[in-house]
Amino acid sequence: MSEYIKIKQGMNLKLIGEAVKFIIDLPVAEVFAIQPSDFVGMIPKLLLEIGTTVEAGTPLFYDKNNEHLLFCAPVSGKLIEIVRGDKRVILAIKIRTDHDIKYVSFPKADPNSLFRNQITEQLLQSGIWPLIRQRPYGTIANPNDDPKAIFISAFDTNPLAPDIDFVLSAEESHFQTGIDALAKLTTGKIHLNVQESNSPAPVFSQAKKVQINTISGPHPAGNVGVQIHHIDPINKGEVVWYLNPQDVVIIGKLFTEGIFDASRTIAVTGSQVDNPKYYKTIVGTSIKNILADVGLKSGNNRIISGSILSGSQTLADGYLGFYDSQITVIPEGNEYEFMGWLTPGLEKFSVSRTFFSWLNPNKKYDLNTNLHGEERPFVITGQYEKVFPMDIYPVQLLKSILIEDIDMMEKLGIYEVAEEDFALCELVCTSKIKSQEIIRRGLDRVRKEFS
Template identity: 80%
Template sequence: MSASIKIKKGLNLKLIGEAEKSLLELPVAEVFALKPKDFVGLTPKMLVKVGANVVAGSPLFYDKNNEAIRFCAPVSGEVIEIIRGAKRVILEIKILADRAVKYGSFTKANPNDLSPKEITDQLLQSGVWPFIRQRPYGTIANPSDSPKAIFISAFDTNPLAPDNDFVLSGKESHFQTGIDALQKLSTGKIHLNVKANSSPAPAFRGAQKVQINTISGPHPAGNVGVQIHHIDPINKGEIVWYLHPQDVVIIGKLFTEGIYDPLRIIAVTGSQVSSPKYYKTIVGSSLKNILTDAGLKKGDNRIISGSILSGTQVAADGYLGFYDSQVTVIPEGNEYEFMGWLAPGLDKFSVSRTFFSWLTPNKKHDLNTNLHGEERPFVMTGQYEKVFPMDIYPVQLLKSILIEDIDMMEKLGIYEVAEEDFALCELVCTSKIKSQEIIRHGLDMVRKEFS
């Protein structure tokens, strides 16, 4: 039976720079990069060397902890560089792309006619499997596990997030084929969660073999972790898989066309973008041409692959993250503000009534990365609880991680959360605590303890 969930706690951060609904496709980027750091808990083992020629779907490396999980080239071309960091940790595998992408061939089949093992093998061999992630831990799903449910959030409530109804337009067939494949991999339900009081895209509205739930409320209502918590909470020993809608389309295209084609429609947004719009690109693409076309305003800019709240900083010639469908550009905010605390702050964002900006709640702000202070003692303020819509004590959970008390972490709900669920807590925190880093440390600690 479908669920209808109303989220009351949270915060919608209104920012300048929303992408207009126009889609542009530029020529294929010259260079692509796959970054192992995009995958939590991954220890990569290379399968190719510099100079190797690959096609889209050729394996580049595998997970040393689970050799069945392969990571494949998103385009065809030549492997031109393998960048390593300290202790020879692999940071990037760069590919000089062909002008026209050549694809490796995989079996075309209707997932309804295949066994779960045949579907799993196809997903693993093609490099599509890493798009399927799991809670707890936020890691790539283990193909030998059987999840109790699969979650797909059809909408994103992050600031300036792409509109998935626009992005999924015309992809109804591939989306349904992807659902058909996923349905074979779990004995539980596939929960497709749509925004309440809206008209979902035909791909979502007409989806079969799913339970369509409606969710309303402010951010983080679109976070899959919040949706899992309110629909089918995770207990110790249980596993839930989740995907983004565009990842489901990639799975569908694998079976209908027999190719690994990780196309990604991204929204280039932010106050420092002259012409925010949508671009059709490929996972791992260089952002240089896209940002040049969108036009960056003068000044010291912070470029983020992903959401402004939980994305990853990249250079102007950096690369799109594996799971990202948004690029955000905002001012760096490294200029000193003389006696800024004395000003009335009509243009400053605040969740409290510190500044007079609370008088204009619908105003869109131009935020930068300035913290307006340094890290302070971690005190109880009640701020976290106002924006954290789970039945979990967020401050107590963070402090249990800081003292590395695994038993207490389990009792306080560590299995139900991931970094993105604490992004708003980090935003509103008076103490400037890096909540997302702490949550990742706790998740890694528990994962290693019970692995």
């Protein structure tokens, strides 16, 4: 039975730089990179040497903790560099691509005719399994688990996020095939969550073998963690899997076409982008040519792979993150601001009524990375609760992590959250506490304690 969930706490951050709904198909980039840091809790063990020729779907490395978990090349070409950091930690595996991508062939099949172990094996061998993640911990799903449900959020409420209805408007067949495969991986329900304010595209409204739930409210209503909390909360010992809609299409293509097609449509957005657009590209692509095509405004820019709230900083010649479908460019904000908060602030954003800009609630802002202060004593102000739509005490949970009290973390709901769920808390925090880093620290501590 479908559910209707109304989210009241939260906030929509209105920014300048939304992408125009027209998809550009640029030539394949010259270099691609898979970055192990995209995969929480994974220790990479290389399978190939520099100079090896690969095809899309060729295994590059595996997880030291689970040798069956393979990570494969998204394109064909030659492995040209293994970038290492301190203590020889692998930061990136780079591939110089061919002009025409060649694919490893996998068996084509109707998922409805396959058993669970057959679907799992094909997803593992093709390198597609890492697209499936789990709560708790926000890590790659364990293939041996039986999740009580699988969640797919069909909308994204992050600032300037891509319109998923638009992106998947012509992918009905592959999306349904992906759903058919996922249905064999759980004895529970597949929850497909759509936004009330939009009439969902046929790719979602006509999907079978799913429970379509309607969600309304401001960000973070589109976060899968918020949806899980309100529809099927996680208790200790339970596991829920989740993945992005575009990744469901990748799964569908594996079974219909027999290839690992890592294509992804991304939105290039932000106030420092001259011509924000959508691009059809491939996971791990170099973003250099994309940024050159949209054009960047002069100045010191912050380039983010992902959302402005929870994405990762990258360079102008960096690479698209494995799970990201957005590139955001905003001003760095490292310039001194004369008189600061003493000015009237008609053009300044504030979650309180510090500035007169609150008189224009529909105004779009050109925000930068300036923190407007430094870290201060962590006190209870009630700000977090206004933007945190879960029945969890966010400040108390963060403090339990800081003192490393695992029993208290469990009682306060550590299993239900991930970093992105605390992004707005970090934004509104007058104490400038790095909430997302603290949450990740807590999740890693609990995971290691019970692994």
